[in-house]
Amino acid sequence: MKRTAFVLSLCLCLALGSCAPGGAPDDDDPPPEPVAVNIIENAASVEVGHTFQFHYSVSNTANTSCTWSVDNVAGGNATVGTVDGTGLYTAPAAVPTPAQVTVKAVAVADASKSDTATVTVLAPPPFTISPATATVPAGASQPFTTTADVYWSLEGADGNTAPLGSIGTDGVFTAPLAPPLGGEVTVVATSKTDPSIHATAVAAITFSNASFHGPYAFVFRGADAGGPTFIGGRLTADGAGAITEAHLHIYQGAGKLDAAPFTGAYQVQADGRAALTLSDGETTKTLRGVLASDDSAHLIGSGPVAAGSGEIERQEASALSGSTPLGTFVFGYDGTDFHSADDPKRGQPIAAAGRFVISSDTLDPIHDGIADINRNGQWIEGGDSGSTFFGWITYQGYGWGYMRLGHTLGADQFAYFMLSPDEALLIGWYGSLYLGETLGVIGRMARQTAGPFSASSLSGALADISHGYRAVPVPTPDPFVPAGPAFSAGVVTANGAGQFTSGLTDTNVGGTVGQGSPVTGTYAVAANGRGTASITAGGLTNTTAVYLASNNSAVATGLDTWGTGLSAFSPRTAGPFGVGSLDGHYAFTLRGTLTSPSTDVSGQILFNGLGALAGAVDINAAGVLATDVPVTGSYTMEATGRGVATITAPAATWTVTLYVKDAATVLLLGTSFPSNGTLVRQY
Structure with a gap:
């Protein structure tokens, strides 16, 4: 793990001693790097009438837009398929001749820079799967059926290493305990009489109570008007909303509580945001958080805990x-x-x-x-x-x-x-x-x-x-x-x-x-x-x-x-980086509370790989909790891996500096209020 x-x-x-901004470039700085375009997926197979989203990045320029074409036709046409300005390709209603077409992205900042990908347009199979799409909570089951005699199998997105769940010979699919890369599992039915023929369906996986299961340890740093509070402990989650086998340690100015047994309950939402309630029979602590996976979550305070932040991680x-x-x-x-x-x-x-x-x-x-x-x-x-x-x-x-x-x-x-x-x-x-x-x-x-x-x-x-x-x-x-x-x-x-x-x-x-x-x-x-x-x-x-x-x-x-x-x-991870370096759903955390109550935020944000973001967060502003807050915004990313996100909620707009660490993690520095945190890719 x-x-x-x-x-x-x-x-x-x-940081403690000085906050001077970076210096201006001097005359000896090297010339800027040339503009570069990269389509992430270099090939795709798309059934007639279906769509495929190409992801791309444009490096070394502030203008990350591209113009798109199919077989050198701007935007494509009904014969070879169409592509929009975001790289979403729609296959034609019939297989073209030849069946392979070329999708091309050209940088608006420098029309001499481009990249291409090959699409193979596939004829529809002689049988289909029902349902064609289904949303399946983590750990839940969904039956798929077809009229043919088939073998069932599962496929994930390119690069996925997370579990995909399982499917039986009867077509009953059991979802994994957390969404895999891309958030979807492809259900494949392959003809037993002709293995070259297959049909597919898509299961979209969401988080659920089953995503929080087994033994975990946690620490939390909180603060209210009386001063700081430090909390640590361990618990067992049953995967169905109950907490057992738990011990809680609380250290604060009034004294300490060691190894107090407690019980609790929790509720995980589809986007991974969660609420936890912990009680030792006399006092109750409530926390909010967001799951990065079924192995870990980031926490913020609510209720009697006031402001604060922490982390909870699986015990192997x-x-x-x-x-x-x-x-x-x-x-x-x-x-x-x-x-x-x-x-x-x-x-x-x-x-x-x-x-x-x-x-x-x-x-x-x-x-x-x-x-x-x-x-x-x-x-x-x-x-x-x-x-x-x-x-x-x-x-x-x-x-x-x-x-x-x-x-x-x-x-x-x-x-x-x-x-x-x-x-x-x-x-x-x-x-x-x-x-x-x-x-x-x-x-x-x-x-x-x-x-x-x-x-x-x-x-x-x-x-x-x-x-x-x-x-x-x-x-x-x-x-x-x-x-x-x-x-x-x-x-x-x-x-x-x-x-x-x-x-x-x-x-x-x-x-x-x-x-x-x-x-x-x-x-x-x-x-x-x-x-x-x-x-x-x-x-x-x-x-x-x-x-x-x-x-x-x-x-x-x-x-x-x-x-x-x-x-x-x-x-x-080494660069260069671009807006395409952030592409997917991320567990988002900003922590501001250290010694006195401040602002702490957790939630899920989708970065679309093109410079736009949207999601929902929970905000604890010095002990005042707001849940299910919608956010939208935009972000930039330099080739160095440093970028800036502007996140707008109904009552405020935040500016956050981004530093890409690797494909799964981005480090954050809050500039609108003192804070830092992380983006951890969920799927």
Whole structure:
């Protein structure tokens, strides 16, 4: 199962310190790249009277429009078929001679640039399938019938790797538990007497309660007028709307609740948006969210949880093995001291990154730990004054347990929730009766693989996204003001020899926006995977501590004085990119709440591959929830993979910066309000 890696920003410290926009090009800049047209599907077979949607991209120009033709006839005709301005081809009523025709797209920006695709027009089969189309909720069944004696089979879209469901010899189709790529499954009936003859039907798959099934772990960061709340736990969803076998941990200024049993219910809508209700018999927590697949969802708060955001991910069967994890792990966490008036570090933010070893040694199960901690802009290097730390770990059941990390001067008590033998979500706590301090954090740990490490362990294109905080003045001012939020997203290229040779980053620090700032810098990596990086963007240079979990994947924290936050690198797909790089239905999340209530959004948005978008979202604006909000808009995409989306809801319009990470994931930076998030392709 694909897991969410540590994906946070290289340039968080730069976001905290400066938000200068990118510089203007100089006279030595290379000439622009030539316009390029690419039709994604180079061939298609289309039955007479049916349609086929070609997808395309136009790179290196702001004008991404094309003119289309069929066999050099503009727009086509009734003999060879027609094609509209979006690339939608409609086959003629009869098979032409020859049966193959050529569809061509020509760039409006440069008529010398074009691409072609071949269409084979097919005669109708001597039998048909009934129904020809059907909408089937995930996990549900739909019978298909035909008058011929046939074999039944299923086909998915080109490039699909997701399950398609199943179909029996009687033609009864059972839908997969989440929509596959393209959202459709083609049902194929092949003649037993002549296998060259077949008919097809289409099953459109939607999400349903069956999409949320089995064991999951989750963490959530919320805030209301009383301060921040950190929630973590695990649950089992029955696939029919009920939650069982659940334990909830809540850490807040008033105290903590550990491993409280709870039950709940949920409802998944056709587009993947969902509502969850969790109750321990005395209090009820309600959450909204959107499923990216049947393996994961992004959460926002509603009801008593007020504002906030989080994530929920499937626990693999191997994560429920009944024992503590073993091996070397890299971790990262962040949070704040609570807002209680008598806490001497009231509201101060904290972030940490590090590594430790878990062994079967009963006297010293966690050892050789090192961490870099930034508490309110004060760097604590390598644990307690540079020494290693130790700790212990227990297993409680259902893939979760407790950890203690000694002498780290940060959060030292954790509940962990295994997602797999290699990865876990964390919720942490520190409380000192002597000092009067209490803080809460959430985070993640991942098994460290590969190694020994070196500068070559960071090489090539990397993506980054971050969240962090401005430092709180010391002593704490009265009236108290929570730490200001800072967000960033961007991309960077490492040369494998200690240099960041290029990159871009966008930042939003408390509403002050920096756009498209160039990034350069240097880095060094020790054999144990700990490194440091010196990063320059927007005219400011800062330092960060980096811990590699594997080659090109690392969690990090800033070492400078104006604030703190969590950051990391992850591999990025090479370009060039265009508006066609976003094509499909995406789970959309923007999170703005860190230390105080802000705006958090989740929902589903369709990007059509041509620069237009539409969908429906749920919005929590500082504790005020609006559901089923329709949105429309447009988006652009540069060859670098940086783009801008304008999203319009009935009451507001948002501008969001886009950075393509890979075919399934786009990183987001909110510019209309401080936030960041992701687009994760559903289908």
